[in-house]
Amino acid sequence: MRRMLVVVGHGMVGHRLVREVRERDRTDGWRVLVLAEESRPAYDRIALSSCARGRDPGELTLEGAAFTDDDRVRARLSSPVVRVDRAARTVVCADGTGSRYDALVLATGARPFVPPVPGAGLPGCHVYRTLDDVASIRSRARPGRPAVVVGGGLLGLEAAGALAALGMRPQVVEAAPWLMAVQLDEGGGAVLGRLVEELGVRPRCGVGLRSVDAGPDGRAASVTLADGEVLEAALVVFSTGVRPRDELAADAGLPTGERGGFLVDSHCRTPDPRVWAVGDCAAVEGRCHGLVAPGYRMAETVARQLCGDPGEPCADPDLSTRLKLLGVEVGSFGDAQARTEGALEFMRSDRGGTRYAKLVLDGATGVLLGGVLAGDTAAYAALHALLGSPLPGPPHLLLDPVSP
Template identity: 60%
Template sequence: MTRTLVVVGHGMVGHRLVERLGVLDGGRRWRVVVLAEEHHPAYDRVSLSSYLDGKSRSDLTLPGVDFRNDPRMDLLLGCPAVAVDRAARAVSTGRGDRIGYDALVLATGSRPFVPPVPGHDLPGCFVYRTFDDLDALRAAARPGRAGVVVGGGLLGLEAANALRLLGMRPHVVETAPHLMPAQLDPGAAGVLHRHVTGLGLRVHCATATTSIDAGADGTVASVTLSDGTVLDAALVVFAAGVRPRDELAEAMGLERGGRGGILVDGLCRTGDERVWAVGDCAAVRGRCYGLAAPGYRMADSVARQLTGEHPEPFDDAGTATTLKLLGVRVAAFGATGTDGGAVVEVVFAEGADRYAKVLLSPDGGHLLGGILAGDTGSCAAVRSFVGRPPPADLEQLLLP
């Protein structure tokens, strides 16, 4: 007997879930209906900046699911879910449809956080999340003029690079003492800082945005910082993090995490046995991850459960960030020293452009994690030793 799975959201993680289910469901037991809020199929949001560097929407569209020719798969674009009746097991959509389900997966993702500073809603203020956001940013860009990015994390640096590709002079404003505070320590951030300023980015750390100020025409003209600095700006991009899209679950009466997100257990199950949550919107044991790799592991887990397999509960041991950002490589894996636990820190540095730090157990016997920046060795090679004694040639692995 065929059952119906409804997936709310068609981002990278929702797409991964459908792709894995299609592979695992050899008995063709599931019909899948995907409700996509955007009018375009799932795309590689991690590589979104390449859309401003010559890639097309089609280039970034994710492969792997043939919605047109697979009768088990229905993709409804521009058709968000607006309500869920858990008792009747039915989803109401923005088009007025009512779709029954046997299982429901919430993959609603996240939304950009816009700080409520005065002027945040002026013409000339943008967020950095979708194709449409980047189309609007491209149309507003003024080559040779300054633009301000609020947020010095991963997304903020991506946005600053986008402004650079559009010919603008980007400023980056970060409230923390250094760039990428969620992933990097001061040493690694110093390597990144030196590199991006060499590319022309102007970085303002340890300060906040006080106001977005309008010119005579009512559009953005400048930005005032908490240290009194006034930056001329033709536009502002808010890239100060994201917040989980959990409003649908709240209306459903599902429990949320302490910092938002749909509360799920290690198998991504909510308090309703027929409802799961995966990706940015899921608070696994109370924690939201906001990265693609953990979201993929959640999607794989749920696909296995739906097809009768028994996956291991989700844990964050494999969570790592590895990327090449504005031409410099940074990586963080395992414990990075932000949890306050007892560790031994060992730092290897060479000049201003290579930095590596590893964290060892208090007795020095086991590798717990680390941070790399610049022209270092392979993160994957070092990460393979997490939970084990570090190799004798650790320094050579880190700084070959």
């Protein structure tokens, strides 16, 4: 007898979960119903900026996302779930239709956070999360006009790069002292900021946003910073983080983490043995991770459980990052901020300020705890492989070709 698996959400992690289940379900014991909020099947969110540069959005669709070749899986687009009844084991969509489940996986993702500043809802203000967001920004971008991106993290810099590709003149406002402050240290952030400014994106770090200000037509025309400076902005993009989509928790009687998200254990299980949560909406032992790699690991462990395997825990994911932003290479791994007690930092940078590297070592054992690279990540793979091990040689030799 086949059982019904309902997956709420069809982002990158939800799609990975379905594929993992289908690959591991050797007896075809599961039928799968995917209920997607968006009007298109799962796509590569990491490549959003390529659509701002003219790429066909259809090319971002993930392999097999339409499930046309799998009669065990059915996907319904534009079908957001609005209620979960755990007693009856049913979900109800916004159009009133419902479905019974034997197992339920919540993969509802996250929504952009917009800070509660005056004017944040004016016409001309956007977020940067979906293909529809990118399409809206493209339709309103005007070459040569100024723009402001609020938030200097990964997505903020991606948004700034998209605006620059559309011919606008973007500035990035970041409250932290340097760009990508979560992943990079001060030295790495300084190199990143210097290089992106050379590419036409001006960072404004260490200052917050006071308001978005309207022009005579009622649309966003400028922003006022916390220090009183006014920046012209024909278009404003907010990229100040995300919040887990856990709205279904209250009616369903499911607990949430202190900072939101469906509270799950290290195997992504809620207190209900029939309900799991994965991806951005999951607070694994109270912590939301917000990266796709930990989400994929969650999807795999849940798929294993559904197919009779206990699965591996997800409590301590690898949050290492290697990226190319606006053509600038950056990377971080392990304890990049040297927060471990007794940690020592070994840093190198070139005289032009275009390359920077740092290793974080255990002061007692010499074990590699983490590192940061900016401007050149050629050594990333080799250094990441050494994480948790003593260095095989002097630190400066491992950091070449960064010059003293």
